[in-house]
Amino acid sequence: MKILVTGGLGFIGSNFILKLLQKENGFEIINVDAKLFGSNPHNLDEIKNSGRYEFVSGNITNKNLMNELISKCDSVVNFAAETFVDRSIKDANPFLVSNIRGAFTLMDITTKQNKRFVQVSTDEVFGSLESTTAMEDSKFNPSSPYAATKAAAELLANSYSITYDSDIVITRCSNNFGPRQFPEKLIPKIIILAEQNKKIPIYGNGKNIRDWIFVEDHCEAVLASLLKGKSGQSYNIAANNEIDNISIVTKILEIMNKSQDLIEFVEDRPGHDQRYSMSSAKISKELGWKMQTEFEDGLEKTISWYMENPQIWKNLDSNIFGSTPWKVSN
Numbered sequence: 001m002k003i004l005v006t007g008g009l010g011f012i013g014s015n016f017i018l019k020l021l022q023k024e025n026g027f028e029i030i031n032v033d034a035k036l037f038g039s040n041p042h043n044l045d046e047i048k049n050s051g052r053y054e055f056v057s058g059n060i061t062n063k064n065l066m067n068e069l070i071s072k073c074d075s076v077v078n079f080a081a082e083t084f085v086d087r088s089i090k091d092a093n094p095f096l097v098s099n100i101r102g103a104f105t106l107m108d109i110t111t112k113q114n115k116r117f118v119q120v121s122t123d124e125v126f127g128s129l130e131s132t133t134a135m136e137d138s139k140f141n142p143s144s145p146y147a148a149t150k151a152a153a154e155l156l157a158n159s160y161s162i163t164y165d166s167d168i169v170i171t172r173c174s175n176n177f178g179p180r181q182f183p184e185k186l187i188p189k190i191i192i193l194a195e196q197n198k199k200i201p202i203y204g205n206g207k208n209i210r211d212w213i214f215v216e217d218h219c220e221a222v223l224a225s226l227l228k229g230k231s232g233q234s235y236n237i238a239a240n241n242e243i244d245n246i247s248i249v250t251k252i253l254e255i256m257n258k259s260q261d262l263i264e265f266v267e268d269r270p271g272h273d274q275r276y277s278m279s280s281a282k283i284s285k286e287l288g289w290k291m292q293t294e295f296e297d298g299l300e301k302t303i304s305w306y307m308e309n310p311q312i313w314k315n316l317d318s319n320i321f322g323s324t325p326w327k328v329s330n
């Protein structure tokens with residue numbers, strides 16, 4: 001099976017590609033990525049000479065290029081997106097382009113070429129939930145421009161399933177962590193700042209709750225959805241591991257043997273959702289997916305990876321580690 005993976009130089013896409021190439025099924029991959037902010041070409045250094053892997057530099061909004069690449073593949077998994085909520089607050093336009101126009105370009109071509117399309121989405125489409133847990137058919141209520149663009153892509157995908165009977169599956173995952181995540185995101189940022197004994201900014205009171213999943217478990221769920229997911233269906237992927245930010249930073253500092261005094265509470269992000277929560281009962285029951293990695297084990301693997309790969313983060317612009325990224329001017 002030959003798969004076009006989009007956004008494969010990013011965090012989850014690169015982990016997905018590495019996982020697929022380790023499997024015995026003989027998957028072949030074309031990875032198309034526009035090398036935008038947050039991507040890292042070194043994420044896939046170890047497979048660059050693999051005969052089953054090809055990298056193409058390009059944008060998913062490029063219709064001609066996508067037509068050509070999709071014609072060489074059996075299916076498409078769309079990870080490509082602008083993903084940092086804070087940057088979507090500063091300027092939403094690139095998010096509309098990649099996350100809506102890009103997803104549209106891919107689903108339109110896969111429909112015409114009769115190929116399966118997996119749209120990788122997020123729990124953020126459901127917005128903040130006080131005490132309930134979202135099921136697949138729960139109401140969308142996105143708070144950030146990022147989440148709104150992901151919800152928009154889902155609505156388009158849904159309309160394509162209904163109108164054209166397109167072979168589309170949507171996966172919706174909670175917060176990922178693990179190796180290869182760009183250091184602007186919470187967990188790598190904490191690890192890298194802690195390693196340097198620098199202050200760690202925590203938004204607001206640190207009580208915001210996310211459901212944290214190890215990236216490899218998410219990748220297995222996306223693969224199960226690609227191979228066995230029912231056309232026109234969506235699958236929530238959750239870890240049943242709801243934790244607030246302050247508990248995460250405390251745990252990482254404990255594992256790294258660093259002082260809790262490094263924590264610094266800073267101004268809260270506008271529209272900061274209080275809690276996300278989803279049930280993954282459907283994907284477990286219908287596709288047999290199960291979480292494999294305990295949170296602490298995943299955290300330890302993640303910390304070790306960042307300690308063993310300082311070249312990934314040593315020379316990054318200090319703004320990336322700033323306390324209010326949505327205000328940064330470049």
Ligand SMILES: NC(=O)c1ccc[n+]([C@@H]2O[C@H](COP(=O)([O-])OP(=O)(O)OC[C@H]3O[C@@H](n4cnc5c(N)ncnc54)[C@H](O)[C@@H]3O)[C@@H](O)[C@H]2O)c1
Pocket residue numbers: 006007008009010011012013032033034035036037038039040058059060061078079080081082083084097098102120121122123150172173174175176177181182
């Ligand atoms: N990280 C999470 O916790 C999480 C949770 C749920 C869902 N998701 C979704 O998973 C996907 C991957 O997230 P991630 O954390 O790996 O993101 P990331 O920012 O690490 O990687 C995204 C990649 O997409 C590429 N890209 C962006 N726009 C593109 C375009 N127009 N054309 C080609 N390439 C483009 C970037 O260059 C980058 O390499 C996204 O769709 C995101 O919405 C992420």
